[in-house]
Amino acid sequence: MVRSGADRAIIDAVFDVAGSPEIQQIVQEMGFELEEDQLFLTREVAAGGKSTCRVAGRPATVAQLKEIGDWLVDLHGQHEHQSLLAVSRHLDMLDEWGGKEIAALRGEVGAIFHAMQNLRREKEALEKDARERAHLLDLYEFQVKEITEAEN
Numbered sequence: 001m002v003r004s005g006a007d008r009a010i011i012d013a014v015f016d017v018a019g020s021p022e023i024q025q026i027v028q029e030m031g032f033e034l035e036e037d038q039l040f041l042t043r044e045v046a047a048g049g050k051s052t053c054r055v056a057g058r059p060a061t062v063a064q065l066k067e068i069g070d071w072l073v074d075l076h077g078q079h080e081h082q083s084l085l086a087v088s089r090h091l092d093m094l095d096e097w098g099g100k101e102i103a104a105l106r107g108e109v110g111a112i113f114h115a116m117q118n119l120r121r122e123k124e125a126l127e128k129d130a131r132e133r134a135h136l137l138d139l140y141e142f143q144v145k146e147i148t149e150a151e152n
Contacts, residue, residue, distance in 0.1 A: 002047045006047065010042065010044045010045075011044075012040070013041045014038055015072050016037060018037035022103075023039070023068070024037075027056070030064055030068075032055045040054075040056055041054070055068060
C-alpha cells in the first residue's frame with residue numbers, strides 16, 4: 001500500500017542465495033543474473049495503482065517476482081506454515097535441508113530418470129514400428145494370396 005499523501009512506495013530487498021542452488025537456477029532460467037550470489041529485488045507501486053518490478057536490476061513481471069518470492073520468503077500465520085501447504089515444494093525443502101551433497105545426488109538421479117524415460121519412449125516407438133511392419137506383412141500376404149487366387 002502507498003502511504004497517504006505519498007506518490008509511490010518502493011520496496012527493495014537483497015537476498016544472499018549462495019546456499020540455495022534451486023533459487024539460483026530459477027532466477028537464471030528466467031534470464032536474470034546474480035551479482036556475487038546476491039539477488040536484488042525491487043517493486044515500486046504508484047499511488048494510482050501502477051507498479052513496476054525489477055529482478056537483478058532488470059524489468060520483471062509480477063508473476064516472476066512472486067515465483068521467486070515464494071522461494072525466498074515464507075508467510076507464517078496463526079495456525080499454519082504456508083510453504084508446507086505447497087505440495088510441489090516438499091521434495092525441494094527436504095533436499096535443501098540435506099545440503100549440497102543431496103542436491104548433487106538429486107541432479108544425478110534426475111538425469112538418470114530422464115535418460116530412462118527417453119529409452120522407454122524409444123523402446124515403445126520400436127515396438128510400435130515392429131507391430132506396424134507385422135500388420136503390413138499380413139496385409140501384403142493377404143493381397144498376394146487374393147491376386148494369386150483371382151488369376152486361377
